[in-house]
Amino acid sequence: MDCVLPAVPAPPTHLQVVNVTDTRAVLQWTPSLGKVILDSSVTEYKLTGLLSMSRYIVLVQGERDGHYTSLVTTEFITGKLRFPFPTECSQELLNGALQSGEVDIFPQGKEGQAVRVYCDMETDGGGWTVFQRRMNGKTDFYRTWSEYSAGFGNLSEEFWLGNELLHNLTSVGPVSLRVDMRSGNETAYAHYANFSIDSVERKYALTVSGYTGTAGDSMRYHNGRPFSTRDKDTDPLGIHCARAYMGGWWYKNCYKTNLNGLFGINSNNQGIVWIDWKGKDASIPFTEMKFRPSRFSPATHG
Numbered sequence: 001m002d003c004v005l006p007a008v009p010a011p012p013t014h015l016q017v018v019n020v021t022d023t024r025a026v027l028q029w030t031p032s033l034g035k036v037i038l039d040s041s042v043t044e045y046k047l048t049g050l051l052s053m054s055r056y057i058v059l060v061q062g063e064r065d066g067h068y069t070s071l072v073t074t075e076f077i078t079g080k081l082r083f084p085f086p087t088e089c090s091q092e093l094l095n096g097a098l099q100s101g102e103v104d105i106f107p108q109g110k111e112g113q114a115v116r117v118y119c120d121m122e123t124d125g126g127g128w129t130v131f132q133r134r135m136n137g138k139t140d141f142y143r144t145w146s147e148y149s150a151g152f153g154n155l156s157e158e159f160w161l162g163n164e165l166l167h168n169l170t171s172v173g174p175v176s177l178r179v180d181m182r183s184g185n186e187t188a189y190a191h192y193a194n195f196s197i198d199s200v201e202r203k204y205a206l207t208v209s210g211y212t213g214t215a216g217d218s219m220r221y222h223n224g225r226p227f228s229t230r231d232k233d234t235d236p237l238g239i240h241c242a243r244a245y246m247g248g249w250w251y252k253n254c255y256k257t258n259l260n261g262l263f264g265i266n267s268n269n270q271g272i273v274w275i276d277w278k279g280k281d282a283s284i285p286f287t288e289m290k291f292r293p294s295r296f297s298p299a300t301h302g
Contacts, residue, residue: 052080054078056076082094088293092105097119097121100122105129118133118159120288127296128291131161133286134284134287137264144230144232171198177290178192183285188214190216191213192209193209194210205250206224221255241254256274258271259289261273261283274287
């Protein structure tokens with residue numbers, strides 16, 4: 001009796017590589033006719049984590065009932081980094097970094113001047129450079145002028161990136177600000193289309209405008225205000241706001257938001273406060289402040 005082997009399926013055809021960057025590429029192909037293990041609707045597969053300026057050979061093979069088609073192959077070379085020395089997190093995202101976390105940036109765009117920062121690559125399209133986070137009370141935010149200027153804390157937990165670096169990063173072009181807050185199961189955010197921090201000579205004065213969001217526009221009250229700390233009071237009124245509310249901030253008789261206040265204090269206006277969302281006596285357990293270039297478009301960064 002003759003044994004009839006199952007027919008071997010035809011291999012996929014027209015295998016090609018498209019959208020090649022320094023670290024990513026997309027495979028596209030035309031599926032073979034007939035039933036195969038791969039769903040017939042699958043016609044592409046995204047390759048990630050590739051090395052820049054590297055040659056790759058790709059092999060694709062069909063299989064059915066333990067029988068394999070011949071191989072189809074293609075090859076490609078990944079490109080150079082779009083931004084070899086990214087100056088902030090949106091450029092790192094455009095370089096192919098899709099996961100939130102710590103990265104090195106180059107504020108002057110030159111090698112040898114790296115600064116470690118935390119990038120949020122997920123919120124509203126990603127590309128945010130995070131400069132403040134409160135989450136557990138482990139870091140003291142009742143600090144001196146020099147400490148706020150240089151930055152302090154742990155990038156993986158609570159930190160302030162530093163006023164001098166903030167000035168450098170927000171003064172090179174139009175920048176937007178986003179503030180994310182969480183209290184229990186509730187979340188809120190504030191987005192400002194225009195954001196910058198002035199120089200030390202101008203006492204790191206805040207510029208902020210163009211609010212949208214769900215938290216309410218508490219930052220508008222602080223627009224134009226210089227920064228104050230426990231050892232440097234820049235508020236013209238008699239009360240020393242930084243000492244009274246134990247933080248460093250752009251106080252103005254004294255605040256409508258105080259995200260660098262005392263952690264977990266829900267009385268006497270002493271906590272981490274955003275008045276237009278939770279009032280004065282509800283300390284917000286989680287806050288994160290971040291910026292990215294205003295020209296960045298989440299829909300087109302691919």
